[in-house]
Amino acid sequence: MNGRALIVGGGIAGLAAARGLLDRGWEVEVRERHSGPPDIGGALAMWPPALEALDRLGLGEAVRATGSVPTAARLADPAGRTLARLDSRASIAPIARMVARSALLEVLVGALPGDAVRWNTPVTPEEVTAGVGGFDVIIGADGLNGVVRSGAFPNAPASRGLGAVAYRGAVPGHVATFTETWGNGRIFGVTPMDGRTTNWYAAMRTGLAPDREADPLALLRRLYGGWHADVARVLDALPGTAIDRRTLYDLPAPASYVHGRHVLIGDAAHAMAPNLGRGACESLVDAAALARALGEAPTAARGLARYDRDRRRPAGRIVRASRAMNRISTATRLTGLRDGTLRTAGALLG
């Protein structure tokens, strides 16, 4: 079938869903509260299922033309000793393509007609509860703590703190390898981004990063000073660059991603710990799955039911796995045992 969809939120999930539905003959209106898509620097790991979803949206080639695949992925300890390593040519496991978030969003915005997105147009909680008229489907792509989930899914579980904080940004200069370093209660990641820029992120238990520490540079130097050369190079390049900070939460799955004509996609459905680099990937998979389900079903209700069946369980599993990885990577106890186990596993795999 085709019909009319209101998409609340012009982030990765909302823009991708708009493209998919337009391809299926639907009319779409995206309402985004800000004047443009989210303006967060740094890169996103794009795993094969996300690239396949982008292919289904006709955007895979455009995204593959940006970013780069690391030559290797390395897990290290703060002294720089390798705990585990995958080589992109030798490994049977795929290594994610690193894509600048801004480049992905540019592709998504560029794939829509100019009038598909109404920027500076917030949807209010009252509009959600009263019901916006004239649409067959209302898609909540409004991220963590969005109004569609809180207004139309009153029994959906609330967000859960992960007890961790993340900082991220980019610095000039290229690295070829993806390196994540695990210390006591904290991690630091350094990855390629676009051939000219290095993407970095840091995450730590909340107790290590009190709110009152206003200067992120001082905090990062205090927590990661003395770590190996890849980390030290990033710390030296940080002055004058933008640093994004956020407290981390995830969202347990509601009983259904669908309520009446409302449906949740992306972080609004399944915000997750960033440790597996899957939140945006799953948002793209949602968008392609929803467009296919709505396009192929005889009624919107049947299409929404199919989307829920296809996506809620797999996405829930990734939320749980990401939470577990967040706990293990930022553990404050038994880190010697953790690292020894990783070293043994890495040696067996390599």
Ligand SMILES: Cc1cc2nc3c(=O)[nH]c(=O)nc-3n(C[C@H](O)[C@H](O)[C@H](O)COP(=O)(O)OP(=O)(O)OC[C@H]3O[C@@H](n4cnc5c(N)ncnc54)[C@H](O)[C@@H]3O)c2cc1C
């Ligand atoms: C530190 C960190 C690192 C990450 N790294 C990766 C990674 O490597 N790979 C990966 O796949 N994922 C990663 N993620 C996750 C990824 O950022 C998110 O999963 C993804 O951005 C979710 O997209 P979204 O469109 O669902 O939500 P959002 O990006 O939150 O977009 C929601 C949009 O809705 C708009 N909005 C909200 N309320 C309203 C309203 N009432 N009316 C109108 N508009 C509204 C917002 O302004 C926003 O533009 C990371 C996350 C973090 C925190």
